[in-house]
Amino acid sequence: xxxxxxxxxxxxxxxxxxxxxxxxxxxxxxxxxxxxxxxxxxxxxxxxxxxxxxxxxxxxxxxxxxxxxxxxxxxxxxxxxxxxxxxxxxxxxxxxxxxxxxxxxxxxxxxxxxxxxxxxxxxxxxxxxxxxxxxxxxxxxxxxxxxxxxxxxxxxxxxxxxxxxxxxxxxxxxxxxxxxxxxxxxxxxxxxxxxxxxxxxxxxxxxxxxxxxxxxxxxxxxxxxxxxxxxxxxxxxxxxxxxxxxxxxxxxxxxxxxxxxxxxxxxxxxxxxxxxxxxxxxxxxxxxxxxxxxxxxxxxxxxxxxxxxxxxxxxxxxxxxxxxxxxxxxxxxxxxxx
Amino acid sequence: xxxxxxxxxxxxxxxxxxxxxxxxxxxxxxxxxxxxxxxxxxxxxxxxxxxxxxxxxxxxxxxxxxxxxxxxxxxxxxxxxxxxxxxxxxxxxxxxxxxxxxxxxxxxxxxxxxxxxxxxxxxxxxxxxxxxxxxxxxxxxxxxxxxxxxxxxxxxxxxxxxxxxxxxxxxxxxxxxxxxxxxxxxxxxxxxxxxxxxxxxxxxxxxxxxxxxxxxxxxxxxxxxxxxxxxxxxxxxxxxxxxxxxxxxxxxxxxxxxxxxxxxxxxxxxxxxxxxxxxxxxxxxxxxxxxxxxxxxxxxxxxxxxxxxxxxxxxxxxxxxxxxxxxxxxxxxxxxxx
DNA sequence: CTGAAAGCGCTTACAG
DNA sequence: CTGAAAGCGCTTACAG
Numbered sequence: 088x089x090x091x092x093x094x095x096x097x098x099x100x101x102x103x104x105x106x107x108x109x110x111x112x113x114x115x116x117x118x119x120x121x122x123x124x125x126x127x128x129x130x131x132x133x134x135x136x137x138x139x140x141x142x143x144x145x146x147x148x149x150x151x152x153x154x155x156x157x158x159x160x161x162x163x164x165x166x167x168x169x170x171x172x173x174x175x176x177x178x179x180x181x182x183x184x185x186x187x188x189x190x191x192x193x194x195x196x197x198x199x200x201x202x203x204x205x206x207x208x209x210x211x212x213x214x215x216x217x218x219x220x221x222x223x224x225x226x227x228x229x230x231x232x233x234x235x236x237x238x239x240x241x242x243x244x245x246x247x248x249x250x251x252x253x254x255x256x257x258x259x260x261x262x263x264x265x266x267x268x269x270x271x272x273x274x275x276x277x278x279x280x281x282x283x284x285x286x287x288x289x290x291x292x293x294x295x296x297x298x299x300x301x302x303x304x305x306x307x308x309x310x311x312x313x314x315x316x317x318x319x320x321x322x323x324x325x326x327x328x329x330x331x332x333x334x335x336x337x338x339x340x341x342x343x344x345x346x347x348x349x350x351x352x353x354x355x356x357x358x359x360x361x362x363x364x365x366x367x368x369x370x371x372x373x374x375x376x377x378x379x380x381x382x383x384x385x386x387x388x389x390x391x392x393x394x395x396x397x398x399x400x401x402x403x404x405x406x407x408x409x410x411x412x413x414x415x416x417x418x419x420x421x422x423x424x425x
Numbered sequence: 426x427x428x429x430x431x432x433x434x435x436x437x438x439x440x441x442x443x444x445x446x447x448x449x450x451x452x453x454x455x456x457x458x459x460x461x462x463x464x465x466x467x468x469x470x471x472x473x474x475x476x477x478x479x480x481x482x483x484x485x486x487x488x489x490x491x492x493x494x495x496x497x498x499x500x501x502x503x504x505x506x507x508x509x510x511x512x513x514x515x516x517x518x519x520x521x522x523x524x525x526x527x528x529x530x531x532x533x534x535x536x537x538x539x540x541x542x543x544x545x546x547x548x549x550x551x552x553x554x555x556x557x558x559x560x561x562x563x564x565x566x567x568x569x570x571x572x573x574x575x576x577x578x579x580x581x582x583x584x585x586x587x588x589x590x591x592x593x594x595x596x597x598x599x600x601x602x603x604x605x606x607x608x609x610x611x612x613x614x615x616x617x618x619x620x621x622x623x624x625x626x627x628x629x630x631x632x633x634x635x636x637x638x639x640x641x642x643x644x645x646x647x648x649x650x651x652x653x654x655x656x657x658x659x660x661x662x663x664x665x666x667x668x669x670x671x672x673x674x675x676x677x678x679x680x681x682x683x684x685x686x687x688x689x690x691x692x693x694x695x696x697x698x699x700x701x702x703x704x705x706x707x708x709x710x711x712x713x714x715x716x717x718x719x720x721x722x723x724x725x726x727x728x729x730x731x732x733x734x735x736x737x738x739x740x741x742x743x744x745x746x747x748x749x750x751x752x753x754x755x756x757x758x759x760x761x762x763x
Numbered sequence: 764c765t766g767a768a769a770g771c772g773c774t775t776a777c778a779g
Numbered sequence: 780c781t782g783a784a785a786g787c788g789c790t791t792a793c794a795g
Contacts, residue, residue: 094546096772107782112774120780142544143485144772147787152481163506171500175527184541187525189513203522206480208432309701340705349707363647367678368706369687434788445766450790458764482788485771765795772787779781 095136103132115140146208153183155211155390156204156230160192160218160307165333166360166379167215170236173383174213174390181391183210192277192307194219205229211390216240218277232393236386239281246393246403248386252282255375255409257289259329259357262373262411266355267419268327270299274315274339276307276331283331286359290329301325305335312338313345320346320354326420327355333362336372351418361412370415378407433474441470453478484546491521493549493728494542494568498530498556498645503671504698504717505553508574511721512551512728519729521548530615530645532557543567549728554578556615570731574724577619584731584741586724590620593713593747595627597667597695598638600711600749604693605757606665608637612653612677614645614669621669624697628667639663643673650676651683658684658692664758665693671700674710689756699750708753716745 097115101108106125113119114129121129132138146152155178159167175185188204190197197217204212211232216222220240227233227245235247256273263271273290276283287302294300301323305311312335319325320342330336336358343354350356350370358365358374365372385405435446435453442449444463451457452467459467470476484490493516497505513523526542528535535555542550549570554560558578565571565583573585594611601609611628614621625640632638639661643649650673657663658680668674674696681692688694688708696703696712703710723743730737 097774098772108772109774109782110780113781116774118774122780125781139540139543141485141546141772143481143490143546144787145774147479147481147485147789148772148774150787162500162509163503165501165503165506168501168503168506171525172527179541184524186522187509189510202477203517205477208479208481334701337701337705340702344705344707344709362702363672363675364678364700364702364706367675367682368702369682370707371682435790436788446788447766447790448764451765454790456790460764463765479788482771483790485773486788486790488771766793767795768791768793770791771789775784775786777782777784779783 094141095138096141097138099136100129100132100138103136104128150208152208152210154186154204154207154209155183155213155394156186156188156201156207156209157213158188158190158197158200158204159215160190161334162187162189163334165362166237166377169379170215170383170386173380174387177384177387177391181394183391183394190217192217194221197222201226201230210394213386213390218280232390234386234389234393236382237282241281244402246389246405248382248389248405248407249281250377250382250409251406252285252409253289253292255289255377255411256286256329256359257293258409258411259359259375260290260293262357262413262417263327263329263355264293264298266327266417268325268355269297269420270301270323270325271327271329272301272303272319272323272325273329274303274305274312274319274331274335276305276335278304280307286331305331307332307335309334309338309341312336313342314338316342317345320348325354327417328357330356330358333358333360336360336365336374340372350416353421355417355420357411357417359409366414372416373414374412375409376412377409381407432479433476434479435476437474438467438470438476441474442466488546490546490548492524492542492545492547493521493551493732494524494526494539494545494547495551496526496528496535496538496542497553498528499672500525500527501672503700504575504715507717508553508721508724511718512725515722515725515729519732521729521732528555530555532559535560539564539568548732551724551728556618570728572724572727572731574720575620579619582740584727584743586720586727586743586745587619588715588720588747589744590623590747591627591630593627593715593749594624594667594697595631596747596749597697597713598628598631600695600751600755601665601667601693602631602636604665604755606663606693607635607758608639608661608663609665609667610639610641610657610661610663611667612641612643612650612657612669612673614643614673616642618645624669643669645670645673647672647676647679650674651680652676654680655683658686663692665755666695668694668696671696671698674698674703674712678710688754691759693755693758695749695755697747704752710754711752712750713747714750715747719745 097108188200212230316339361376439446526538550568654677699714
């Protein structure tokens with residue numbers, strides 16, 4: 088195989104243009120004064136040599152890397168896939184790259200992935216922390232600019248972007264209780280995660296006399312949602328269920344199917360976080376829609392602002408509203424189970 | 426805000442351990458001879474100073490970066506989300522990082538994203554090219570180690586990992602024709618993409634006397650699938666449909682619902698690429714399951730092997746088998762439409 | 764087994 | 780407006 092041709096450097100461009108490498112740098116970075124003549128010759132040489140800057144050299148010297156980490160628990164969860172897309176855009180427009188880190192909601196893997204990210208000396212980190220995360224005040228310093236999205240960490244003074252979890256989940260619960268269900272289950276995520284805690288609070292606020300809340304904690308996956316729902320159908324005596332996220336809601340529906348039951352005739356279901364397929368099927372699934380694109384955009388813009396040094400006096404804690412989208416998966420309980 | 430404390434470097438470690446920076450480097454990279462005593466002192470100093478290597482410096486000097494690009498058309502498409510997870514694992518185990526590039530199936534954006542990637546001088550590129558990609562033999566050289574996944578580019582001599590598209594899609598078509606449908610539509614992806622071409626070939630191979638194929642090309646999104654299906658329901662006179670991918674299949678189901686029709690009583694549907702929700706709903710969706718995890722693993726292993734210089738004599742073209750998963754979305758055509 | 768020197772590609776800080 | 784010098788953090792290539 089032929090040796091790969093060596094790539095052009097600033098020095099090659101400088102030589103071809105008859106200027107110094109600093110002048111090339113000035114032209115490329117549009118900083119400092121450069122005569123029109125020199126600029127023209129540099130631009131022409133760049134073109135001719137097919138020169139493309141090496142970020143490694145640039146970042147090393149300037150001690151400013153254009154990399155921003157995005158650490159999430161599962162890119163297969165459409166919430167995080169949408170978040171990635173939404174964050175990437177404003178960062179790209181600001182000249183920043185996103186390094187996606189999949190952490191499987193595992194604190195060990197998260198720590199390893201963040202170590203990896205740290206080795207790139209990134210400009211920032213957007214984090215949706217894993218259950219039992221070890222991310223702490225100490226690490227905030229390592230990453231300089233940190234924004235938490237969706238999930239938060241108690242006692243950490245960093246900007247956050249979240250949905251009005253408690254209120255929105257409470258509204259979903261009320262939808263089921265108000266339909267006449269007495270025993271309603273919330274199939275939540277892992278205990279100790281902020282989203283589980285806040286959604287559970289909303290669920291409990293919807294409880295009043297004669298209403299019986301049932302709570303199950305899960306890993307937040309489809310398989311876990313399915314297992315929890317199977318158990319609830321066997322022994323829980325519930326007639327309505329709230330799903331923590333898209334995978335859990337999917338798992339709940341799988342279990343209902345496998346039991347030979349139907350939504351909403353046998354069980355009513357409300358999901359948290361909307362997904363395209365929920366309006367593609369019979370019955371269409373009632374769900375709380377989160378403004379994920381807005382969350383991503385806000386997080387991206389916060390990071391951009393922070394990398395530009397615009398650290399505000401007050402740490403921003405942005406809250407975006409979820410909205411219940413009523414479809415067909417909620418009905419009255421069967422006669423006799425009421 | 427307090428100035429960020431300067432991070433420790435090899436020199437700091439060297440000084441603390443009473444050795445030279447090269448010896449530190451030798452210990453960290455486990456290459457060359459180091460006395461047990463020196464090693465111990467270095468390890469201890471690393472620990473004490475909380476030293477973590479700077480990839481930028483390392484990559485710049487060694488001209489070997491641990492970064493591998495993964496360029497896909499849409500991380501929101503579960504196929505690519507699964508692919509990312511599957512590729513990331515073997516690469517991480519080999520000490521490589523994945524930079525995910527979302528290209529929106531847009532050749533302009535793809536070019537821009539690949540330019541960005543090139544600035545990191547990556548060790549490799551795993552690419553699922555955009556429609557109308559401008560990726561060419563010239564660029565293969567830029568990225569040194571390239572593997573194409575799922576979608577291929579004619580005339581490019583690089584390793585590929587694909588499903589047996591033609592055969593698997595043909596089997597899905599046969600499933601519908603064999604159920605008694607005469608006019609069957611394939612809602613495909615963009616014209617000119619290898620997957621569209623190969624799946625269409627499979628579709629046409631399933632056609633015989635009395636069977637009428639209808640083909641629609643789309644952008645491959647949920648919205649495009651919905652629009653195509655709406656048109657087919659209005660004027661196409663088809664009783665069965667094949668969906669190109671998960672988003673298109675979702676869009677098809679949305680259009681069926683919006684028309685007040687039911688699957689499979691009014692229209693039979695088979696999807697290409699399986700998704701969790703397809704077995705969570707009534708009717709469960711019959712689909713061709715692709716071994717995405719295996720594809721990702723194979724692509725990752727190819728990249729790892731290539732970065733280690735193990736370039737095989739023959740360019741590998743790996744083909745993995747799709748499998749039709751029969752569920753409930755296929756039935757006989759309505760009487761009278763047959 | 765170890766270190767002094769050099770250099771990866773770039774930009775900063777300085778001097779003109 | 781421009782360039783010579785230095786250095787970001789690391790590893791290579793060499794000499795001992």
